[in-house]
Amino acid sequence: MSNAWSLIKEEGGIIKCIFDLPGEKVNKFSFAVMQEFAEILEELKTAKTTDTLIIMSAKEGIFIAGADINEISQIKDKEDAYEKSKLGQKIFNSLENLPCKTIAYIHGACMGGGMECALACDYRIISDDETSKCALPEVKLGILPAWGGTWRFSQLIGLSASLPYMLTGRNIPAKKAFKIGLCDAIVAHEYSQSELQRFCQQIHENSPHKAILKKRKKRTNLFMRSLERNSLGKDFILNQALKSTLKQSHGHYPSPEKIIELLKSYPGKSSSEAMELEAQAFSELMQGEVCQNILKIYLANEELKSHGKTCPTSIPKKSHMAVLGAGIMGGGLAWLISSKGHFVRMKDISQEALAGGYKAGFKIYSSLFKKRRIKKGAMSLGMQRITSSLDYKGFEKVDLVVEAVVENMDLKKTVLAEMESSLPQQSIIASNTSALSISTMAESLKYPERFAGFHFFNPVNRMPLVEVIPGKKTSPETISSLCHFAQSLGKTPIVVKDVPGFLVNRILLPYINESVRLVEEGADIKMVDKSLSDFGMPMGPLFLSDEVGLDVGYKVAKLLEKAYGERMKVCALLEEIHSYEGVLGKKSGIGFYHHNARKLKVNQKIEGAKNRKQDASTQFTSEDIINRTMLLLINEAALCIEEGVIAKATDLDLAMVMGIGFPPFRGGPLSYAQSIGISKVVEMLNTYHEKYGMRYKPSQYLISLSQDNKNFNQI
Amino acid sequence: MKGRIAIIDGLRTPFCKAGGILQHTEADDLAAHLINEMFWRQKVTRDDVDEVIFGNVIQPVHAPNIARVIALKSGLPHSTLAHSVQRNCASGMEAITTAASKILGGEANLIIAGGTESMSRAPLLLNDKMKACLEALLKARSLSAKIKILLSIRPGHFKPVIALLKGLTDPVCGLNMGQTAERIAREMAVQRDEQDAYALESHHRAIKAYEEGFFESEISAIAPTPNYKALINQDDGIRHDLSIEKLKKMRPYFDRACGSVTIGNACQITDGAVALFLSSEEYAKERNLNILGYLTGYAYCGLEPERMGLGPVYSTAKLLKQEGTPDKLEDYDLMEINEAFAAQVLACAKAFSSKEFCKNHLGLDEPLGIVDPNKLNIHGGSIALGHPVGATGARLVLTLLRALKTKGLNRGMASLCVGGGLGASLSLEVDHE
Numbered sequence A: 001m002s003n004a005w006s007l008i009k010e011e012g013g014i015i016k017c018i019f020d021l022p023g024e025k026v027n028k029f030s031f032a033v034m035q036e037f038a039e040i041l042e043e044l045k046t047a048k049t050t051d052t053l054i055i056m057s058a059k060e061g062i063f064i065a066g067a068d069i070n071e072i073s074q075i076k077d078k079e080d081a082y083e084k085s086k087l088g089q090k091i092f093n094s095l096e097n098l099p100c101k102t103i104a105y106i107h108g109a110c111m112g113g114g115m116e117c118a119l120a121c122d123y124r125i126i127s128d129d130e131t132s133k134c135a136l137p138e139v140k141l142g143i144l145p146a147w148g149g150t151w152r153f154s155q156l157i158g159l160s161a162s163l164p165y166m167l168t169g170r171n172i173p174a175k176k177a178f179k180i181g182l183c184d185a186i187v188a189h190e191y192s193q194s195e196l197q198r199f200c201q202q203i204h205e206n207s208p209h210k211a212i213l214k215k216r217k218k219r220t221n222l223f224m225r226s227l228e229r230n231s232l233g234k235d236f237i238l239n240q241a242l243k244s245t246l247k248q249s250h251g252h253y254p255s256p257e258k259i260i261e262l263l264k265s266y267p268g269k270s271s272s273e274a275m276e277l278e279a280q281a282f283s284e285l286m287q288g289e290v291c292q293n294i295l296k297i298y299l300a301n302e303e304l305k306s307h308g309k310t311c312p313t314s315i316p317k318k319s320h321m322a323v324l325g326a327g328i329m330g331g332g333l334a335w336l337i338s339s340k341g342h343f344v345r346m347k348d349i350s351q352e353a354l355a356g357g358y359k360a361g362f363k364i365y366s367s368l369f370k371k372r373r374i375k376k377g378a379m380s381l382g383m384q385r386i387t388s389s390l391d392y393k394g395f396e397k398v399d400l401v402v403e404a405v406v407e408n409m410d411l412k413k414t415v416l417a418e419m420e421s422s423l424p425q426q427s428i429i430a431s432n433t434s435a436l437s438i439s440t441m442a443e444s445l446k447y448p449e450r451f452a453g454f455h456f457f458n459p460v461n462r463m464p465l466v467e468v469i470p471g472k473k474t475s476p477e478t479i480s481s482l483c484h485f486a487q488s489l490g491k492t493p494i495v496v497k498d499v500p501g502f503l504v505n506r507i508l509l510p511y512i513n514e515s516v517r518l519v520e521e522g523a524d525i526k527m528v529d530k531s532l533s534d535f536g537m538p539m540g541p542l543f544l545s546d547e548v549g550l551d552v553g554y555k556v557a558k559l560l561e562k563a564y565g566e567r568m569k570v571c572a573l574l575e576e577i578h579s580y581e582g583v584l585g586k587k588s589g590i591g592f593y594h595h596n597a598r599k600l601k602v603n604q605k606i607e608g609a610k611n612r613k614q615d616a617s618t619q620f621t622s623e624d625i626i627n628r629t630m631l632l633l634i635n636e637a638a639l640c641i642e643e644g645v646i647a648k649a650t651d652l653d654l655a656m657v658m659g660i661g662f663p664p665f666r667g668g669p670l671s672y673a674q675s676i677g678i679s680k681v682v683e684m685l686n687t688y689h690e691k692y693g694m695r696y697k698p699s700q701y702l703i704s705l706s707q708d709n710k711n712f713n714q715i
Numbered sequence B: 001m002k003g004r005i006a007i008i009d010g011l012r013t014p015f016c017k018a019g020g021i022l023q024h025t026e027a028d029d030l031a032a033h034l035i036n037e038m039f040w041r042q043k044v045t046r047d048d049v050d051e052v053i054f055g056n057v058i059q060p061v062h063a064p065n066i067a068r069v070i071a072l073k074s075g076l077p078h079s080t081l082a083h084s085v086q087r088n089c090a091s092g093m094e095a096i097t098t099a100a101s102k103i104l105g106g107e108a109n110l111i112i113a114g115g116t117e118s119m120s121r122a123p124l125l126l127n128d129k130m131k132a133c134l135e136a137l138l139k140a141r142s143l144s145a146k147i148k149i150l151l152s153i154r155p156g157h158f159k160p161v162i163a164l165l166k167g168l169t170d171p172v173c174g175l176n177m178g179q180t181a182e183r184i185a186r187e188m189a190v191q192r193d194e195q196d197a198y199a200l201e202s203h204h205r206a207i208k209a210y211e212e213g214f215f216e217s218e219i220s221a222i223a224p225t226p227n228y229k230a231l232i233n234q235d236d237g238i239r240h241d242l243s244i245e246k247l248k249k250m251r252p253y254f255d256r257a258c259g260s261v262t263i264g265n266a267c268q269i270t271d272g273a274v275a276l277f278l279s280s281e282e283y284a285k286e287r288n289l290n291i292l293g294y295l296t297g298y299a300y301c302g303l304e305p306e307r308m309g310l311g312p313v314y315s316t317a318k319l320l321k322q323e324g325t326p327d328k329l330e331d332y333d334l335m336e337i338n339e340a341f342a343a344q345v346l347a348c349a350k351a352f353s354s355k356e357f358c359k360n361h362l363g364l365d366e367p368l369g370i371v372d373p374n375k376l377n378i379h380g381g382s383i384a385l386g387h388p389v390g391a392t393g394a395r396l397v398l399t400l401l402r403a404l405k406t407k408g409l410n411r412g413m414a415s416l417c418v419g420g421g422l423g424a425s426l427s428l429e430v431d432h433e
């Protein structure tokens, strides 16, 4: 028994059913909670038709956050999934069939299973609070709403109105929920008691009740309604949706397609038939690899974030922070830190560089403003929190400084030593270096225990991952504070070992290098990129190199070559491109592609490069391209596990999904390797080893896994 | 005054020509930028501040109590008080003296005072004819009535009222500020040649001050909205290529026929802000704060609006009589008389030393004293640096204290003439170790 629900009977036949999950900040539907809910509904079967049941939440900012995702991830197999779906449907059906009238009073977030519960009520009333919103986000986890949600939602507001929300899982803010007819009233929470009472009276009187239902109809789009009424129109809507879905998902994500298929089958079905189909569709998705992969990544992320939250920290809530170097990263960090209410000081060596930092920070603020994610006032407060200086004036107030000067060990050492004398002893120093050794850098410091690597990715506003890197002398308190801080900035902190390139860049670089080598061997630039974006990468490796900056990438590649030798030898074409004047990628307008042209054009200079094979004797298939690059990536990932660069295989997978956008539906490089089969991977590596050289030499770790017939999660 | 008020430190933005590089930056943003910077440089924290008092003349429509907006944009706690003051050109000084009397009265310990002005952002207003039309349009019910009103609009309706020019014209005597300068130039017989020479010297002194790096630690570089393209750290009104010939060529602007005041020998219209941290002497010393200097007395005076330029003479006469301030003008090591117009500074200087003037207008037996040009406005003034009206008063205090400090001198007097017929004088001093 979970004791999550309580019933309060009030005058006028009002029965309040209050959801308050003990010991939790949010209300979730675990199976125990569902069971208890079912018992309460059983009890309510004796309610009178003149009674009104109001389902509401006692939590701050949350109505019902949805089903317990941990439990969903533990669903055993297809049958289990089907059962779980049927069970939920049954419970919500009995809610729907209660003799009394039922209202969901939505104050706070109403997500997934919570929204399905609300949909099973006769009426929904939403508060106009900022936290009040509805959503069916199941699709984001590779599944679909399976407690009657797809049926009831599409029935309530119509096919074309409900479809986009189900296909994207996006939020429906309170006003919108009222406007589209999902909710029957919108009220101020402060007045909700009297508003609910009035509403209860109305639904028990004939003509006011009719008026409510009529209004509901009116709010849904008339034209679309009529289009939906005939089957041709319906098909048209669904086919259009399918087209645009496929365009976005490249067919990699089965759940949106499944949802469309499901809705296609609804016409002419009774509600019980429809729900049967829904349960089946759900169980098929649950069984699939994609959904399992996404759930795994989701849960790993949640775990790292909540871990960050519990880390003790010495950094105050409203603190003084400094950023050394106001370049691309420095400016981005200034935005990030200032937007969370901290005061930021940028230090650089010229006025122009400092202005660049302001500009970079402001660019992010204004792009958020344009997307209405931030108000003008908040933007101007944020910008005001950023100050700048050419010297270390004010550093005696600093709680944390992030170094983001040019990637150069000697320079970084000099700058760190120079700065430390202006800092109080307890403040934390972090370096945003992409690949330089933290322990070596720490040699320049008097108090190296307060120093660590803190690697944000570019662009800071879009990349959710931060690598936290302890050096030899870094104290656990420093790491703990940084993890906490990263989490408070909305990022996922991941602690990795101080090896050249750390985790993400070390695994990424061989992949990029190999894609350039393919071009060197004669592969078509666009073809390389297309193969890998079809594979599911957010963009091709060559386009990515242009985005990052070819100079930046080259620098890291050289560093890794020095550290790892032959295995990461920078290919000749990359060396040649590096010698070109002004070919730096997107920032200079030209790299592998011309970026200023209206249509993306390949840079012919690279196509005709000295170091590129010019006869078209070798043909490359997409498969070649994917195998050549991915095998190196997988092998390097396995080496990282072997060397303990990161503790858990799932965390490595998560890091690659968040750090470079490795396709989440593949679950990260190690899950992907597993799906191919470890022994198959080793076998392919062996073949490639012979054919292409030692960089494909399978790691000892992979070999032993395949010999023991084990996979990554079993260690 | 009953005690000294510590002026702990201060900063200003660069002063930039109106309609120029700072034209999109709101006056409140200019000031908040300074305060946010000050908190990095000062030991005191945001929680220590009791009130923010700012002078501002134009009072932007989006921020009627601009001091409160400045306080919030500076990240001060919601509980910190804030109010704005307006004494026209002396608004920046008014903020300082209001703060001083609050601190002396025991109402506050630590106050941020200053002045800010975006002359660029002074609005254009609809003229009365247009306003009447629009009001009628709002009231009109039928379409035909609306069309009729719209058809009645003539080109003349679109002639805007320029708020800035309105503000620079005295509504009582009907003269604009330049005309009042012409008036006192005649009264004190200030020649055109003298004015031009004075103006040139103002630029030369400002240039020299920059060469010596004097302004470096007074100015906080600012990245202007809307695109933060560059970081500005210099006043942009100073003219390196100015010559006496060029000044002589300029035509009188306010009195074309017989006048002597030109754009070249008048102050520039500018955007800028100044902020100072003020506390009682004990408060600052208990906390071991580095104190820039002290305010030891102040006086305001009133006179005929059309003679407003002579205000400093009247207010200084009052100041010298007070307790805690020097008795003689010569006791001041340095002086600032705001350069609204070269004619007006020179007229004041003449009045200070004129037995006749001091007798007739101030009832004194002896003249107030000689103004030594080498002690007056030694780093240039508003003619070269610009005059963001609400801010200048505070700049004079900041610049003067810093000048005393760097030159190892002790006492200074900062004064200002005020449109509408007021004058203001502040007595300042600096301790040396």
Ligand SMILES: NC(=O)c1ccc[n+]([C@@H]2O[C@H](COP(=O)([O-])OP(=O)(O)OC[C@H]3O[C@@H](n4cnc5c(N)ncnc54)[C@H](O)[C@@H]3O)[C@@H](O)[C@H]2O)c1
Pocket (backbone or CB within 6 Å): A324, A325, A326, A327, A328, A329, A330, A347, A348, A349, A350, A353, A403, A404, A405, A406, A407, A408, A411, A415, A432, A433, A434, A435, A455, A456, A457, A458, A548, A552
């Ligand atoms: N750009 C990326 O994609 C990316 C991603 C992650 C990490 N990083 C790392 O972040 C750091 C900064 O990279 P960036 O791309 O922002 O570089 P950048 O070239 O844009 O900016 C570097 C800044 O450092 C300043 N600088 C140089 N010497 C300095 C000194 N002595 N004191 C203060 N500032 C000084 C420069 O003037 C410049 O403004 C590097 O370590 C880089 O490896 C970069």
